[in-house]
Amino acid sequence: MAAPSRRTKQAPIDETRPASANYHANALARGLALLEQMAMRPEPPTLGDFAEHTALPKSTLVRLLSVLCELEYAVRVDDRPSYRLGHKVQRLATAYVSSLDLSVVAGQYLRPVAGRTGQTANLGVLDGAQVLHICVTEPDRPLRFMAPPGTRDHAYCTGLGKVLLAHVEPGVLRSSTPAEPFPAFTDQTITTLAGLTEELRLTRERGSALDDNERSAGLRCVAVPLLFGGECLAAISVSGPSGEFTEAQQEDYVAELKTAAEGLTADPDFDAALRIVHRSLRPAGFEPAG
Numbered sequence: 001m002a003a004p005s006r007r008t009k010q011a012p013i014d015e016t017r018p019a020s021a022n023y024h025a026n027a028l029a030r031g032l033a034l035l036e037q038m039a040m041r042p043e044p045p046t047l048g049d050f051a052e053h054t055a056l057p058k059s060t061l062v063r064l065l066s067v068l069c070e071l072e073y074a075v076r077v078d079d080r081p082s083y084r085l086g087h088k089v090q091r092l093a094t095a096y097v098s099s100l101d102l103s104v105v106a107g108q109y110l111r112p113v114a115g116r117t118g119q120t121a122n123l124g125v126l127d128g129a130q131v132l133h134i135c136v137t138e139p140d141r142p143l144r145f146m147a148p149p150g151t152r153d154h155a156y157c158t159g160l161g162k163v164l165l166a167h168v169e170p171g172v173l174r175s176s177t178p179a180e181p182f183p184a185f186t187d188q189t190i191t192t193l194a195g196l197t198e199e200l201r202l203t204r205e206r207g208s209a210l211d212d213n214e215r216s217a218g219l220r221c222v223a224v225p226l227l228f229g230g231e232c233l234a235a236i237s238v239s240g241p242s243g244e245f246t247e248a249q250q251e252d253y254v255a256e257l258k259t260a261a262e263g264l265t266a267d268p269d270f271d272a273a274l275r276i277v278h279r280s281l282r283p284a285g286f287e288p289a290g
Contacts, residue, residue: 159221167232
């Protein structure tokens, strides 16, 4: 006989409301929590479901749900009764999405990195076989690396690109690189798939990538991935004069980047904005015809 399933006991809804919520704000906090319950469930929750997961009396729930339905933020589906989200929630969601600007959200994290390192900080994504620079923040100094937002570059010879390529499927890597030998921009450029594959293995082990004068002589770059549930959706880097990227300095720069990466991946606004951008990107390895 199968053992009976155990349900995890939910904390009463009033224990999860903001500490600042006073008597008049409690109804608002409770109403928003009911909307969250509707959003999280694959099927419209019933009055009994709400009672089980909020620990509120059914009489209170009926009043709250009646108001939400009257204001069209919820819809009563049947006589059980069960409820789903109403059309006004979509209006709020659309307004939220339209207000997001990935470069603005990312800039809040990259500006301190540029200020503390004295190097140019970048956020990039893999668009086909190219790196697309989404956000670039420059330090306040005359000598600095410049790459306007929207700039595209090769993936195989840049710090951002190598971090991103290190997380693609092995079968995609070949289609994400040029025919061998790869174009050599400097004497340091890796020009073979075997050489790049080994470099990407080291990149995964280190948790960071290094562009060691490979794209431009006199320029170095270190980069780290932005991982969401193990999936690398973007990368951030700092770039600058090679002489300012000693091993000790590189370690400091990587530490700064990893701190920024923790903030970015934990920011729900950044997560939402990044996923919106990803919908318009070409799949890894895609190159336009001609």
